[in-house]
Amino acid sequence: MLHRNDPGYDAERTGFQLLDPHRPDLIVPAATPEDVRRAVAHAAEAGLPVAVQATGHGLPQAATEGVLITTGRMNAVTINPDTATARIEAGVRWEQVIEAAARHGLAPLSGSSPSVGAVSYTLGGGLGLLARTYGYAADRVRAVDVVTADAELRHVTPGDDLFWALVGxxxxxxxxxxxxxxxxxxARLYGGALHFEQVETALRTWRDWTETVPDEMTSSIAIIPFPGRTVAHIRITYTGDPREGEELVRPLRAIGPRLLDTVGEMPYTASAAIHNDPTTPSGYFATHSLLRELPDVTPLLGVRGVIEVRHLGGALARPQGAPNAVGNRDARYFAAVLSPGLAPGTDVAALRPAHDAVHDALSPWATGGRLLNFLYGANAGPEQVRRAYEPEDYARLTALKAKWDPDHLFRLNHPIPPEVVTPTP
Ligand SMILES: Cc1cc2nc3c(=O)[nH]c(=O)nc-3n(C[C@H](O)[C@H](O)[C@H](O)COP(=O)(O)OP(=O)(O)OC[C@H]3O[C@@H](n4cnc5c(N)ncnc54)[C@H](O)[C@@H]3O)c2cc1C
Structure with a gap:
């Protein structure tokens, strides 16, 4: 256990997001499920709220009190090639699963950054590189080992109400x-990145093109301002025949001269290069909208921060596997604004107007929904969290919260209150 002022306290509480890290009363670096169970028992007995951190990529509002359980030491991965399944412990990062699964010609439904924690990503939905072909990562959860508020370690499977609530x-x-x-x-795919200086043409062409592609094509675009120039970065993952992939990508290559073109056949183990996400911890603030359509890209042009638009639909819109709480499956595009490179302690209130202006301009096409995985920091309050679910599912979540955690022990996270609500359309 680490208390404030103990050596190692700062290193243990600080993860990838540097803007406003957790500052709990106590940190429990857990190495086993029993460590987690004891930490929860202690917190429950002392009436202290509990937070959890694997890598810190998805930090909600920072804990300023209570117990933080860190899971980075619980990092075993076991692949069962016969059932094409993986057992992953709480602190595992996607890169470990990608490497282990690839030895059997298999891949997980990982996302843009292999450094992200696999457990939290999956339970928050999990919008991956293969999303339109295979759907949400959450839809492939087979079993969950969890310590509940009564300090019991449970193994829950499809059909258990707790399984439904945890997955999402x-x-x-x-x-x-x-x-x-x-x-x-x-094992392999046709994918990579295309970089253009013709930002507006790239954005318009990509948007039109997304309306024509099959479900085997998952793609996104980022508009990234660099000093002196802005670059459009189109990311491609095609799970069909590479020759078909090349044909499909032809209209994008015709946008104009490419600053960089890495699209080709590649092993899934090289998939980090598709988005090329940053790997160094930093401060960032991000907001997003889910859109039912994107008839006009003008709101996304000339923005000060980084813009990212991901093409949804395909298998994401067709829930599969065991039912779970993941919502918003009707959205066709995810549109995010990112303010990167922020110094620790930056007040994000000053950044809000620029973010809001983009989302206000997109609002005629917005569903009002959110993806839990992309709700960070000051943007991870109860109202934003509610929008991650269908109204009737949110009502069921609050009822299950009242059943499983009536004292709201687990509240230093993306909070779902234990006050039962009735569905509102
Ligand atoms: C660079 C980058 C790229 C990303 N790319 C994608 C992407 O392509 N697709 C996508 O869907 N998301 C993406 N995300 C979002 C990411 O999936 C979420 O932020 C996810 O929550 C990160 O999990 P973590 O364990 O790495 O982070 P943490 O900050 O350690 O965890 C986030 C939260 O999850 C909860 N949590 C963590 N571990 C546990 C546990 N064992 N039990 C219960 N709750 C737990 C806690 O509330 C915690 O605060 C990205 C984020 C970043 C920063």
């Missing part, structure tokens, strides 16, 4: 010690 509802229902997830038979 995540940290409000317990501290997950391990997941069993399904893998997909993808």
């Amino acid at each position: 509802g995540r940290a409000g229902f317990g501290v997950v010690t391990a997941l069993e997830i399904g893998l997909v038979p993808v």
Whole structure:
């Protein structure tokens, strides 16, 4: 256990997001499920709220009190090639699963950055590189090991109400010690990145093109301002025949001269290069909208921060596997504004107007929904969290929260209150 002022306290509480890290009363660096169970028992007895951190990529509002359980030391991965499943402990990063699964010609439904924690990503939905072909990562969860507020370690499976709530509802229902997830038979793909200086043409062409592509094509675009110039970065993942992939990408290559073109056949183990996300911890603030359509890209042009638009639909819109709480499956585009490179302690209130202006301009096409995984910091309050779910699912989540965590022990996260609400359309 680490208290404030103990050597190692600062290193243990600080993860990838540097803007406003957790500052709890106590940190429990857990190495086993029993460590987690004891930490939860201690917190429950002392009436202290509980937070959990694996890597810090998805930090909600920082804990300023209570117990922080860190899971980075629980990092075993076991692949079962016969059932195409993986058992992953709470602190595992996607890069470990990608490497282990690839030895059997398999891949997890990982996302843009392999450094992200696999358990939290999956339980928050999990919008991956293969999303339109295979759907949300959450849809392939087979079993969850979790310590609940009564300090019991439980193994929950489809059919259990707690399974439904954890897969999508995540940290409000317990501290997950391990997941069993399904893998997909993808060893190689046709993918990579295209970079253009013709930002507006790239954005318009990509948008029109997304309306024509099959579900095997998952793509996104980022508009990134660099000193002196702005670059459009189109990311491609195609799970079909590479020759078909090349044909499909032809209209994008015709946008104009490419600053960089890495699209080609590649192993899934090289998929980090598709988005090329930053790997160094930093401060960032991000907001997003989910859109039912994107008829006009003008709101996304000339923005000060980084813009990212991901193409949704395909298998994401077709829930599969065991039912879970993941919502907003009708959205066709995810549009985010990112303010990167912020100094620790930056007040994000000053950044809000620029973010709001983009989302206000997109509002005629917005569904009003959110993706839990992309709700960070000051943007991870109860109202934003509510929008991650269908109204009737949110009502069920609050009822299950009242059942499983009536004292709101697990509240230092993306909070779901234990006050039962009735669905509002
Ligand atoms: C660079 C970058 C790229 C990303 N790319 C994608 C992407 O492509 N697709 C996508 O869907 N998301 C993406 N995300 C979002 C990411 O999936 C979420 O932020 C996710 O929550 C990060 O999990 P973590 O364990 O790495 O982070 P943490 O900050 O350690 O965890 C986030 C939260 O999850 C909860 N949590 C963590 N561990 C547990 C546990 N064991 N039991 C219960 N609750 C737990 C806690 O509330 C915690 O605060 C990205 C984020 C970043 C910063």
